[in-house]
Amino acid sequence: MTLPRDFYDxxxxxxxxxxxxxVLVHRHGSVVTSGVIVEVEAYIGESDPACHAARGRTTRNAPLYGAPGLSYVYLNYGIHSLVNAVTESEGHPAAVLIRALAPLDGMAIMRRRRLREMKGRRTASGGQLDDASLCRGPGNLTMAMGITLEEHQLDLSGVRLFVEPGGMPVREIAWGPRIGIRVGTEQPWRGWIAGHPAVSAHQRSG
DNA sequence: CGTTCGATGCACT
DNA sequence: GTGCATCGAACGT
Structure with a gap:
């Protein structure tokens, strides 16, 4: 079962x-990667200074104003593709940023992609990556899953990039300030599964 | 613990 | 030209 379009509306x-x-699933040809979503951030409307729509509609952020249930992928810092789900009805610009996953399928290729990206760089751990680290952080998870700008504006109820409910029982959800933004930090719009080891940025409890 | 820094692409001013 | 919804290493305290 895939979450339907109106889930996002x-x-x-x-x-x-x-x-x-x-569970977020990406089918890339015959390669399937997936993981349980354990950390998200909400970006809501033109009145949210951290939302890409904060300064009105542009060509870049137009998809936020469009149909809910589509992916919104953009390149950040020239390096990382960040993946969002567009929410709310047309004309209401908002999205949920996927920040971390607990890997399920395709962990071998996830590890390969992450290590390839780190190639040449010295690593304190000698190039070790435990399972919980594969998709920890919004840039890391897109790297691990092979999500790029080619996955921009896909139907999240489709067959290539989609979400299935019920990946794991959620005992406790914690909410706190969003990470890595310079404005809009007063809103507790970062949510995560309390205590989960795949959550980013040291704030795993609530 | 904390801050700083380089790598890198694109939209917007 | 500026500014990022980043990451990981390096270095200061």
């Missing part, structure tokens, strides 16, 4: 909460 914080514990 709702208040963004509701969508964000219910994405926790669901």
């Amino acid at each position: 709702r208040p963004t914080l509701d969508v964000a909460r219910e994405l926790l514990g669901a």
